[in-house]
Amino acid sequence: xxxxxxxxxxxxxxxxxxxxxxxxxxxxxxxxxxxxxxxxxxxxxxxxxxxxxxxxxxxxxxxxxxxxxxxxxxxxxxxxxxxxxxxxxxxxxxxxxxxxxxxxxxxxxxxxxxxxxxxxxxxxxxxxxxxxxxxxxxxxxxxxxxxxxxxxxxxxxxxxxxxxxxxxxxxxxxxxxxxxxxxxxxxxxxxxxxxxxxxxxxxxxxxxxxxxxxxxxxxxxxxxxxxxxxxxxxxxxxxxxxxxxxxxxxxxxxxxxxxxxxxxxxxxxxxxxxxxxxxxxxxxxxxxxxx
Amino acid sequence: xxxxxxxxxxxxxxxxxxxxxxxxxxxxxxxxxxxxxxxxxxxxxxxxxxxxxxxxxxxxxxxxxxxxxxxxxxxxxxxxxxxxxxxxxxxx
Numbered sequence: 001x002x003x004x005x006x007x008x009x010x011x012x013x014x015x016x017x018x019x020x021x022x023x024x025x026x027x028x029x030x031x032x033x034x035x036x037x038x039x040x041x042x043x044x045x046x047x048x049x050x051x052x053x054x055x056x057x058x059x060x061x062x063x064x065x066x067x068x069x070x071x072x073x074x075x076x077x078x079x080x081x082x083x084x085x086x087x088x089x090x091x092x093x094x095x096x097x098x099x100x101x102x103x104x105x106x107x108x109x110x111x112x113x114x115x116x117x118x119x120x121x122x123x124x125x126x127x128x129x130x131x132x133x134x135x136x137x138x139x140x141x142x143x144x145x146x147x148x149x150x151x152x153x154x155x156x157x158x159x160x161x162x163x164x165x166x167x168x169x170x171x172x173x174x175x176x177x178x179x180x181x182x183x184x185x186x187x188x189x190x191x192x193x194x195x196x197x198x199x200x201x202x203x204x205x206x207x208x209x210x211x212x213x214x215x216x217x218x219x220x221x222x223x224x225x226x227x228x229x230x231x232x233x234x235x236x237x238x239x240x241x242x243x244x245x246x247x248x249x250x251x252x253x254x255x256x257x258x259x260x261x262x263x264x265x266x267x268x269x270x271x272x273x274x275x276x277x278x279x280x281x282x283x284x285x286x287x288x289x290x291x
Numbered sequence: 292x293x294x295x296x297x298x299x300x301x302x303x304x305x306x307x308x309x310x311x312x313x314x315x316x317x318x319x320x321x322x323x324x325x326x327x328x329x330x331x332x333x334x335x336x337x338x339x340x341x342x343x344x345x346x347x348x349x350x351x352x353x354x355x356x357x358x359x360x361x362x363x364x365x366x367x368x369x370x371x372x373x374x375x376x377x378x379x380x381x382x383x
Binding site for chain 1: 295296297298299300302303306307335344345348351352355358359365
C-alpha cells in the first residue's frame with residue numbers, strides 16, 4: 001500500500017512560527033530597519049545609510065567595552081573551568097546522603113536571580129556593613145569596589161565565579177559519573193598515578209560536557225548585564241562597563257536608537273559567530289565519541 | 292495590520308526580500324535534489340544550508356570590515372561577499 005501523503009501536520013507548527021515571528025524575527029527586522037535611520041520619534045525618521053555602523057566601528061568606548069568583555073569572558077573561563085573540575089573531582093561518588101547534600105549545596109547559587117546575586121555582593125563587599133569589605137579593611141587592605149577599578153573588577157569576577165562555578169562542577173561531575181569502574185580498575189592494575197588517571201581517563205571522558213560548559217559560560221559571560229549593573233553600575237568610571245551595559249546606555253539612556261541598533265547588530269553577529277564555532281566543535285565532539 | 296512602527300526603508304526591504312528569496316530557493320533546490328554532507332576546504336563536513344549560512348555570516352563580517360577599513364563604496368564589499376559566498380557554496 002502506498003504511503004498517504006498528508007501535509008496537514010505543517011499547520012500544527014503555525015502557533016510556534018507566529019510566536020517566534022513576533023518575539024524574534026519581527027523585532028530583529030525592526031532593529032535592522034532602525035540601524036540605517038536616525039530615529040527622532042514614532043514615524044519621524046531619516047535614512048542615513050551605513051553612517052551608524054561607521055560611527056559604531058570607530059567608537060573608542062565601544063572598542064574598550066569589547067576589549068574589557070573579551071578579557072572578562074576569558075578570565076571567567078580560566079578560573080571557572082579548572083575550579084569546577086577540581087570541585088567535581090573532590091565530590092563524593094555513589095548514592096549517599098553526602099552526595100545529595102553536596103549536589104544541593106552546589107546547586108544553590110544557580111537558583112538565585114541575577115539581580116539578587118548583584119545585591120548580595122553589593123552588600124557583602126561594602127566596607128562599613130559588608131562581611132567581606134569590613135574584613136578586608138580590618139586586615140588593613142584599602143578595599144573599595146566603588147572607587148577602585150581593580151577592586152571593582154575583582155569583585156565582579158569573584159561574584160561570577162561564586163554564581164556559576166557550580167554549573168561547571170555539576171557538568172564535570174556528570175561526566176565523571178559516566179566513567180565505568182573498569183577503567184579505574186585497569187589503571188590500578190597498570191599502577192597509573194593519580195595524574196595519569198586524570199590525564200588519560202577522566203579528562204578525555206569529560207571532554208563532551210566540558211565543551212558544553214565552556215560554551216555556556218562563554219556565552220553567558222559575554223552577554224552579562226544584570227550583576228555588574230547592580231553591583232557597580234559599570235563604574236568606577238567605565239571600568240566595569242561591558243557590552244550589554246554600554247548598549248543599554250546608548251539605547252535607553254541617550255535614546256540614540258539608530259546607533260544602538262547598529263551596535264546591536266554587530267553584537268549579535270559576534271555572538272552568532274562564536275555560537276556557530278562552538279556548535280560546530282560540540283557536534284564534531286559528539287560524532288567523534290560515537291565512532 | 293499597521294507595520295509603521297517597524298520603520299521600513301526600501302534598502303532594508305530589498306535586503307530581507309533577498310534573504311527570504313534565498314531561503315525559498317534553497318528549499319526548492321533541496322526538494323529537487325537533496326543535499327549530501329561533503330568536505331571541501333572548510334575544516335568540517337557541511338550541508339548546502341551550512342555553507343550558505345557560513346557564506347552569509349562571512350559576508351556580514353566582510354561588509355563590517357570594509358566599513359571599518361575604507362571609505363570606498365560598499366559595492367566593493369558586496370562584490371567580495373558574492374565571490375566568497377559562491378566559493379563557499381561550491382568548494383566549502
